[in-house]
Amino acid sequence: MSIFLEACRSLLKPKATLRYPLGGKDSLQIPDGYRGKMALKREACIGCTICEKDCPSSAIIIITDQKGKRPVFYLDRCMFCGQCKESCPTKAISFTKDFENASYDRKTMEVR
Amino acid sequence: MDVLSSTFQLFIFPGFLFFILLSFLFEWMDRKLYAGMQRRIGPLYTGPLGLLQPIADFIKLMKKEDLTPKYSDKKIFNSVPLLMCALMLTVMLILPVAGESGVVSFTGDVIFAIAAMTLFCILIFLAGFSSMSPYPLLGAERAVLLLLGFEIPLMLSIAGCCIASGSIEISAIVSWQASHGWNILGPQLLGFAIFLVAIQAELERIPFDIPDAEQEIVAGWMTEYSGRKLALIRMARNLELVFMSALAATLYLGGPLGLPPQWAEGIAFPVYFLLKTVAILLILTIIRGIFARVRIDQMVAFAWRYLIPLSFLQVALTLIWRLI
C-alpha cells in the first residue's frame, strides 16, 4: 500500500531525469573543487618534473619552451585523480569545472 | 458495395490496421505510465511525446539480423511468430468496437476467445520448446505451469458473465448489459477482480511474468528469437494486451455502451470502447508498477488455493442471483 501511494505521488512530482544538452531547467550544480579539465599557471611552474614522475597514467609529458621546462597534459590518458596538483610544490596546477571534454579530434585532448 | 465495406471493416476499421495501431498506442501508454510512476520520462524523442517509439522499435527489429539456432526445430521455430500474430488478429475481430457486435459474430464466440487464449499459451510453449536451449526450455515449462494455474479461474469468471446474461455470444452479452446495467455491478464484481488477476498471468506481466523473467532465464521462451521473428512476437504480445483489456471492458464494463446522443452513435461507440479499454490498461500498468515478481511454485499455490475456490464461489453466486 505504501508503494502504491508513493507511485501516485511520483506521478505528480517533477521527473528525476535531466535532459541533455544542459541549460535552463536541466542544469547541474557542479561543486567547488570538482576535478574537471586541468589548467596550468605558466609563471608559477618551475620545471621540477615531479608531476611527470607522479602521474599514475603517464598523462604528462615535459617539453621545453622559451621559459624552460613545462608540462603538457593529455586528457585522453588522464584519469583526473588530482595527484599532479598535490605533488606540485608551487601550486601551479589547478582543476576547472569543465567536464564536457569528449571530442572527435585528438588535437583538442592536449592541454598546453 | 457490400464487399467494399466488408473489406474496409476487415482491414482498416475496426479490423487489422486499427488493432495494430491500437497495440502500438497501448504499448506507448504502458511505458509512459510505468516510467511516470518511477519518476522517469519514458519514450521521448521519437515523435511528439515519444508516441512513435513502439513503431520505431518494430521497424528497427525488422531490420536486424535473424538468427536461427543450429539445433532448433526449424519449421516450428520459424512459424510460431506468424501463427501468434495471425491468431491474435483473427480473434480480435469478435470485439464489438463500432456497435454491439464485432466484425464477426456468432454463437459461441466467447468459447472461441477462450480457446484462442489457450492456443496462444500452447504456441508460447512450442516457441520455447523448439529453440532447444536451456533458457527457452525453462521458460516454456514455466509458461505451461502458468497455464495450468490460471486457465480455470479465467474460464470460470467468463462463465459467470455468460450465466448472468444467458448467452455465449458477445453481442448478446453486450445487449444484455444495455438493458440490465453493466456486468460489474452485481456479483460479477468478484469475477472482474479474478479476471484481472488471471489476465496478468496470461499476458505474462509483473507480478506474473515468470516465463519471461529477465534476471533468471535471460528472456525465457523468447531468448533465441531475433530480428523479424522477435518483432512479430512483440507485436503479438501487444495485440494480446489490447485483446485482454478489450475483453474485460466488453464483458464487464459494457463494451461500447454509454450515453451517446442518437445521431453520434457511429463515433461515440468506438470512443467509449477505447476509454474503457484504456481504463483497464491503466489498472494493469499500475499493478505492474507496485508489485515484485512471484516465484512459479508460489504462483501455482496461490492460483489453486485462492483463485479457483473464489471463482467457483463466484459462479455459485451468479447462479443464485440468476434464480432470484
Next chain:
Amino acid sequence: MSSSYERIFNLPLGPQHPALKEPVLLDLKVEGEHVVDVALDVSYNHRGMEKAAEYRTYVQDLYLIERICGICNIAHTLSFCQCVEGLHGKEIPERAKYLRVIAEELERIQSHLLWLGVAAHEIGFDTFFMYIWLDREISLDLMEEFAGNRITTSYNAIGGVKRDMTPEVANKMKKGMDKLEERVKFYKKVVLSERTVMKRTMGIGILRRDAAIQLNAVGPTLRASGVDMDARADDPYAAHSLVPFKVVTNEGCDAFSRIIVRLDETLESINMIRYCIEKLPSGPLLQRLPRRVPAGDFLTRVEAPRGELVHFLRADGSDKPYRYKVKTPTFSNLAPLREMLRSKGKYVVNVADVPVILASIDPCFSCTSRTEVVKS
C-alpha cells in the same frame, strides 16, 4: 542439452547474463526446478593488479589500488595508506582520522543503497529499484561535494586526507543525512510490509551460524547469521575506537535478514557521520611522509561495505612495493555461496532463487579475480 534419460540438467548462469553485474560462471546442476550443485568460476576479470602494483611507485599505486573496485574505493585506499603509514611507523593527524571515518561511512551508505536497488531489481521490483537509486543520488552528490568525485574519489592520501570539510559542506551533509535517514526508514518499512518482497526473500539462501563460521563468511553475510564480528569493532582503525557504533546482527540466516542487516547498517552509518561532524577536531590534514618506505611487512584489516578486506604489503626499502596482496570480502563469501546454492533435505533452492541468493552476498567479482587457471 542433456541426453535422453539424465535427470541432472546443466544450466550455465554466466559469464554473460542479465542477472549478473560482473562476469562469473555459475554452472548450475538442476533437477527439475531445484538446484543440486554449482561449480563456480571467478577468473573472468583478472587484471593483474598485484603485479602491476610492483612496477609503480607508492604514490602511483594509490590510484591503482583505488581502482580494484569502484564502489569500495575508499576502503581499498584506506588499507593501502594504512599499510604504508604503518611501515613508516607514523600516526596521522586526528582530524584526518575523523575525516577518513566520514568518507568510509558515506561510501558504505552509497554501497548499501546500490545493493538494495540491485536486490529489488533481481526480484523483479523495478519501481523500488528506481526509487532507491534516486535517493542514492543524494549520497553521491554529498560525496562529490566532500571528496571531489562520486566514485573513485581519490580522497585518501598517504599520510592523511587530501581535502578539508568546510562548514558549508558540513551543513549540506547534515541536511543530506536527515533526508537519507527518512528515506531509508521508509524503505525499511516497505521491505517489512510488502508481501511479494518477503515471499521472495524469506527462507532463501539459508546459511546456519556454524556453517557461516566454518566456511569463513564475512561482512553482512556473516552478521545476518547471528555472529557479531566486525573489523571496525574487533580491530579498530582510523577513529573507530573513538566513534561509538553498534554492530548490527540478525538471527534470520536468510536473504531477508541480510536486507535488514544492511538497512540497519546504513542507519548506523548515518549516525556515525553525524557524530563525526559534531566532534571533528581541528588540526592539519596531511603528514608528509618520505617516498621510500622502510623494509618490512604490514597487514591491515578494514571493514569494506561487503565485509572484511585484508591488504598485505612487503616493502624492501625502495620507492616501489616488493609484493602487494589483496584479499577481498567476496572471495571469502564464495564458499558460503556454494553452500547456500545446494538443495539438501527439506531446504530446496529453485532456479528462480539463484539470482536472489547471489545478490544477497553482495558480490563484487571484479575485486575478487586474483587467479586464473591456465590449462596446458
